[in-house]
């Protein structure tokens with residue numbers, strides 16, 4: 001009873017003190033103070049996530065950056081009025097995050113409420129500042145009821161990090177990397193990069209529609225397969241072998257795959273790699289969510305199991321990199337080195353990587369290199385047939401079969417007989433600079449196909465005649 005009387009006497013005084021403390025304070029600051037006081041008296045827990053760890057040179061904390069991205073994309077943050085925007089390197093658009101003293105009430109975790117705050121603190125003025133910006137300490141704070149402690153720490157915060165990473169990946173400027181020759185390596189520049197802005201996509205890729213759908217389904221399954229890969233104990237990687245004649249869209253397909261998945265591309269030039277050790281170092285430097293490409297694998301370096309017997313000239317050779325150097329005892333680049341490069345990474349490192357080899361001559365590759373499991377899918381890119389032509393006509397001329405029924409019919413027939421690459425067909429359909437209309441472009445293609453067919457027929461006749469002549473000669477010899 002006595003204590004009730006004491007509290008009754010104290011309450012107006014406490015109210016007066018609180019009123020004094022909050023006088024002139026913004027609504028947001030008041031809310032912040034209220035929550036701080038609540039944290040002391042109630043059963044709520046708060047976790048603080050600073051922007052930098054103890055050592056500033058190590059850069060911004062990954063956790064902080066992930067929360068920033070998560071909150072910037074969260075529906076719960078839609079009501080926030082004060083935002084900050086900055087242009088960060090390697091991003092496609094300005095990065096928007098919540099400003100200080102804003103509160104976000106986040107109910108996206110199974111009915112549990114998390115309160116998020118961003119804040120900046122400035123230490124007292126007598127501290128010596130070494131770098132501009134060092135004086136301020138930013139952090140995020142998350143408040144929640146203590147009964148959800150384990151759920152928040154073990155489940156919700158990891159989910160925040162994962163979602164934040166996904167937002168960052170979506171917003172970042174993708175990059176195309178190429179490897180530098182090792183004599184120009186330092187600790188950070190094994191790979192050079194430029195912004196990856198190839199416009200290719202699966203809609204504009206001209207190829208057999210069933211095969212296209214099959215590849216899209218395969219990529220979707222790969223993308224969604226994180227748990228499945230973990231369940232079956234397989235690393236989250238996939239290998240594609242793209243083979244086919246020049247100009248059939250192998251490189252275009254790589255760009256379409258990278259665009260679909262939102263991955264970076266590492267274009268590995270094997271002729272600039274001197275030995276297996278260098279190859280391993282390069283591979284270790286690649287990041288996840290990437291497509292690693294070796295184009296023209298059959299001619300970039302001699303990769304057969306019995307190289308000494310089956311040497312063949314390398315088509316692409318860098319000037320400072322002789323064959324002798326590659327073959328110098330243990331210090332060479334070998335098939336087993338490349339296999340380790342695939343398998344070692346496959347089993348050892350994180351995940352979400354696609355490796356693609358391209359070749360014009362699949363038959364010349366060592367079977368070990370392309371066996372299933374290494375190259376999971378072998379994709380044949382072939383000459384342009386009618387379905388692929390329709391896609392190209394739509395891409396380049398914005399026309400359909402119904403508009404040019406007769407010409408499409410003739411082209412359909414000719415493409416059954418003539419092997420013309422999509423690259424060549426596309427060339428005839430380009431109007432740029434030539435001021436040609438769609439009809440003239442189609443006619444140009446028909447003429448080219450007819451000429452190619454006439455050449456084919458002449459060659460066939462020539463061969464038939466040669467055959468007849470050699471049979472006649474044989475008969476004459478036998479008659480003698």
Ligand SMILES: Nc1ncnc2c1ncn2[C@@H]1O[C@H](COP(=O)(O)OP(=O)(O)OP(=O)(O)O)[C@@H](O)[C@H]1O
Nearest residue numbers: 204205206245246247248249250251252422423426
């Ligand atoms: N299947 C296709 N669909 C759409 N465009 C294509 C296709 N194939 C080729 N092209 C066009 O032709 C150009 C050359 O194609 P690409 O470089 O992809 O051929 P490739 O198969 O990689 O040839 P190479 O074997 O010589 O490397 C592309 O820029 C693209 O415009």
Ligand SMILES: [Mg+2]
Nearest residue numbers: 250251295358
């Ligand atoms: Mg190519």
